[in-house]
Amino acid sequence: MVLVTSEQMQALDRRAMEVQRIPGLVLMELAGKAVAEVVWARRPRRVVVLCGKGNNGGDGWVAARWLAHLGVPQVRVLTLADPADLRGDAAQAARIAMASGIAYEVWQPGVRLPDADVYVDGLLGTGASRPLAGDLAALVEAVNACSPWTVAIDVPSGIDASTGEVRGTAVRAQVTVCMAAQKLGTAVWPGCEYAGEVRVADIGISVPDAPEYARLTTPAWVARVLPPRTPASHKGTFGKVGIAVGEMAGAALLAGTGAARSGAGYVVLGVPGERLVAPYEFIQRPLCADHPHTLADVLADCQALVLGPGWGRRTADWAVVVNRAPQPAVIDADALPLWQPAAGAGAGPRVLTPHPKECARLLGWPMADVQARRLAAAQTLARAAQAVVVLKGYRTIVAAPDGRIRVNPTGDASLATAGSGDVLAGVIGGLLAQGLDPFDAAAAGVYLHGLAGELAGRRLTMAATMASDVVQHLPQAIAAVCQQPPGE
Ligand SMILES: NC(=O)C1=CN([C@@H]2O[C@H](COP(=O)(O)OP(=O)(O)OC[C@H]3O[C@@H](n4cnc5c(N)ncnc54)[C@H](O)[C@@H]3O)[C@@H](O)[C@H]2O)[C@@H](O)CC1
Numbered sequence: 001m002v003l004v005t006s007e008q009m010q011a012l013d014r015r016a017m018e019v020q021r022i023p024g025l026v027l028m029e030l031a032g033k034a035v036a037e038v039v040w041a042r043r044p045r046r047v048v049v050l051c052g053k054g055n056n057g058g059d060g061w062v063a064a065r066w067l068a069h070l071g072v073p074q075v076r077v078l079t080l081a082d083p084a085d086l087r088g089d090a091a092q093a094a095r096i097a098m099a100s101g102i103a104y105e106v107w108q109p110g111v112r113l114p115d116a117d118v119y120v121d122g123l124l125g126t127g128a129s130r131p132l133a134g135d136l137a138a139l140v141e142a143v144n145a146c147s148p149w150t151v152a153i154d155v156p157s158g159i160d161a162s163t164g165e166v167r168g169t170a171v172r173a174q175v176t177v178c179m180a181a182q183k184l185g186t187a188v189w190p191g192c193e194y195a196g197e198v199r200v201a202d203i204g205i206s207v208p209d210a211p212e213y214a215r216l217t218t219p220a221w222v223a224r225v226l227p228p229r230t231p232a233s234h235k236g237t238f239g240k241v242g243i244a245v246g247e248m249a250g251a252a253l254l255a256g257t258g259a260a261r262s263g264a265g266y267v268v269l270g271v272p273g274e275r276l277v278a279p280y281e282f283i284q285r286p287l288c289a290d291h292p293h294t295l296a297d298v299l300a301d302c303q304a305l306v307l308g309p310g311w312g313r314r315t316a317d318w319a320v321v322v323n324r325a326p327q328p329a330v331i332d333a334d335a336l337p338l339w340q341p342a343a344g345a346g347a348g349p350r351v352l353t354p355h356p357k358e359c360a361r362l363l364g365w366p367m368a369d370v371q372a373r374r375l376a377a378a379q380t381l382a383r384a385a386q387a388v389v390v391l392k393g394y395r396t397i398v399a400a401p402d403g404r405i406r407v408n409p410t411g412d413a414s415l416a417t418a419g420s421g422d423v424l425a426g427v428i429g430g431l432l433a434q435g436l437d438p439f440d441a442a443a444a445g446v447y448l449h450g451l452a453g454e455l456a457g458r459r460l461t462m463a464a465t466m467a468s469d470v471v472q473h474l475p476q477a478i479a480a481v482c483q484q485p486p487g488e
């Protein structure tokens, strides 16, 4: 599903008005009506609509009029600007609302907010240009403190519609009604937490399926990119995943089961010490003094590699595989600091899977900045590392160096357990071995892993779920996705 930035939405708005000749007031009417319908579904008795100075406020004026028309007994507009000072479509919308008998007052700082069952936030939309400060910030905090249920128009005021960053402070909504397309900032954390449930209102603006837009990964898209299993398929069709076993062999085994459960034909382990107690299906190849083979040798016939899980200090001589191996590879955990794109001439594509702390270390940013600006962090690292980056955490972001972005909607606190990252690395490795494009493998892997975590948590409780339970629920996750008709 397409996610748009403010600039992209503004371009779509302009095209609708200038090329299609749809008057702005018509779009505003449809936008305000859509918001009113969402609010009306709760049958509130008292609604306060907060209207800013721009078109987001114009949508608010229309919503207020529709709410009164639908039957809400008490609708009040609290406006930041005297209606006489409004311009363009917003001025027109306010005039129509006032002529229809909508009561309004101009908001005065410090004055107590009226009681209501629902607040509608039409303060700022895609035109917000600076952080909230002063009286406006105080108003937003007062709304958050007093509103029992808040509906945001297009984007919660204070959330950057393009990035999801909180600019100063922001409205905490239960529902956000996005016009024409979901705003990217309502999909990524922390913006998604302020937006609550997101509904997209069709206001007659067509949104093309263009490659420059970010996407929210859907099960239909995952179903489309997973490789088909035809009757003539054999284990060679689905590739070998090579995994280097480090000091903590459990991490490699979790990655291996993740790879096998995501459809890889074989799992090959490069094992430096004693033979492991591993699933019967895994192939173990020794890496010790008696066997003069390097890690690169023993994994040479694999179609994809998983490097890093559980390596510990056993890394120095493996940096060459991280930087030179010609196969596509997932670079996780202890292998992350070894990746040097400049040293990687001849290296296959790389998928880096940092959690926020690892991302902060790689970027040299404070950890708080990575979490506050997750989209910028993932994009910056993808460009610097010339690799696909999976920035883990709530609403994992997948960023490619060419600018592609996917936001993942699955996953919950069931995944907050040791080893779940190893499983993810394995799942992505398994999809790479089956020939998926690295960006697609990363996004589909993150989706399936998150869904498996949710399914495990539902059965076993989030608290009791372990990483091996996530692996065991991968089949159910794949089955759920494959029931979808393939699509976007
Ligand atoms: N054709 C269109 O452009 C449509 C726009 N629509 C609505 O219009 C919105 C965009 O409208 P606008 O571009 O007028 O912008 P906004 O209504 O988001 O805000 C612009 C106004 O807010 C002020 N402002 C910006 N940041 C501020 C801050 N931090 N503190 C205080 N004031 C600040 C600006 O000076 C300007 O007066 C969309 O989000 C959507 O809700 C919809 O009606 C559909 C059609």
Ligand SMILES: [K+]
Pocket (backbone or CB within 6 Å): 056, 121, 122, 123, 124, 125, 152, 153, 154, 155, 156, 157
């Ligand atoms: K808003």
